[in-house]
Amino acid sequence: MTEKHIVWHEQSVEKKERQEKNGHKSCILWFTGLSGSGKSTIANALIRRLFEEGKQGYILDGDNIRHGLNQDLGFSPEDRKENIRRIGEVAKLFVDSGTIVATAFISPYRKDRDLVRQLVDKDEFLEVYVKCPLEVCEERDPKGLYEKARKGEISSFTGIDAPYEEPVQPEIVIESDKVSIEEAVNQIVTTLEEKQLLRR
Numbered sequence: 001m002t003e004k005h006i007v008w009h010e011q012s013v014e015k016k017e018r019q020e021k022n023g024h025k026s027c028i029l030w031f032t033g034l035s036g037s038g039k040s041t042i043a044n045a046l047i048r049r050l051f052e053e054g055k056q057g058y059i060l061d062g063d064n065i066r067h068g069l070n071q072d073l074g075f076s077p078e079d080r081k082e083n084i085r086r087i088g089e090v091a092k093l094f095v096d097s098g099t100i101v102a103t104a105f106i107s108p109y110r111k112d113r114d115l116v117r118q119l120v121d122k123d124e125f126l127e128v129y130v131k132c133p134l135e136v137c138e139e140r141d142p143k144g145l146y147e148k149a150r151k152g153e154i155s156s157f158t159g160i161d162a163p164y165e166e167p168v169q170p171e172i173v174i175e176s177d178k179v180s181i182e183e184a185v186n187q188i189v190t191t192l193e194e195k196q197l198l199r200r
């Protein structure tokens with residue numbers, strides 16, 4: 001690789017100072033799960049709850065990011081890897097800004113998720129597995145994509161003809177076919193409290 005003449009610049013305001021000002025720690029809540037499992041719905045309900053309690057939160061959502069930052073990427077394993085790598089780097093910047101960032105990407109490959117985990121401190125990454133049987137996701141089919149995938153109109157669709165690797169030791173498991181959206185939010189808030197992330 002050619003030498004890159006670039007130097008890391010420290011900022012005048014540190015992460016710790018931002019966290020102190022916000023009154024809570026910052027972290028990545030990495031939602032993963034099949035399309036239609038409820039990642040986006042639960043992340044939105046959570047960030048709304050945190051917002052109403054005066055906490056700084058933000059969502060990075062698969063569909064939105066693929067409209068802009070990652071519009072050059074498709075759904076091959078290599079493109080999904082690059083998708084997750086870039087999101088990981090962006091999420092890390094949000095952590096540095098003092099924000100609780102919720103990311104809602106299928107992120108089907110364990111290795112790609114683990115690479116993001118390694119980007120931040122140990123207590124700054126929480127994997128949130130939104131577990132939901134394929135049949136339930138397919139029945140929900142909020143965007144009609146499973147139907148298209150079954151008809152062969154979309155190829156390499158996760159759960160149909162592309163793999164999803166379940167997390168091995170996620171910090172949080174939400175069984176979205178068994179708990180309500182509100183219960184899911186409570187479950188995440190409880191974990192954040194237990195890990196002392198909602199305090200300075």
Ligand SMILES: Nc1ncnc2c1ncn2[C@@H]1O[C@H](COP(=O)(O)OS(=O)(=O)O)[C@@H](OP(=O)(O)O)[C@H]1O
Nearest residue numbers: 035036062075080083105106107108155156157158
């Ligand atoms: N082939 C294929 N496989 C899976 N998903 C597909 C595909 N094509 C389009 N979509 C739509 O894109 C959303 C998933 O994007 P992600 O960036 O989360 O995917 S990944 O993490 O890179 O695997 C996913 O959105 P969610 O339903 O929010 O998960 C789909 O709406």
Ligand SMILES: Nc1ncnc2c1ncn2[C@@H]1O[C@H](COP(=O)(O)OP(=O)(O)O)[C@@H](O)[C@H]1O
Nearest residue numbers: 035036037038039040041140142176179180181
């Ligand atoms: N307990 C639940 N948790 C999350 N979503 C649920 C739940 N029950 C039903 N749903 C519905 O399932 C769909 C999930 O879609 P979405 O949040 O876009 O999933 P994803 O982001 O994982 O693709 C939504 O239409 C949502 O209203």
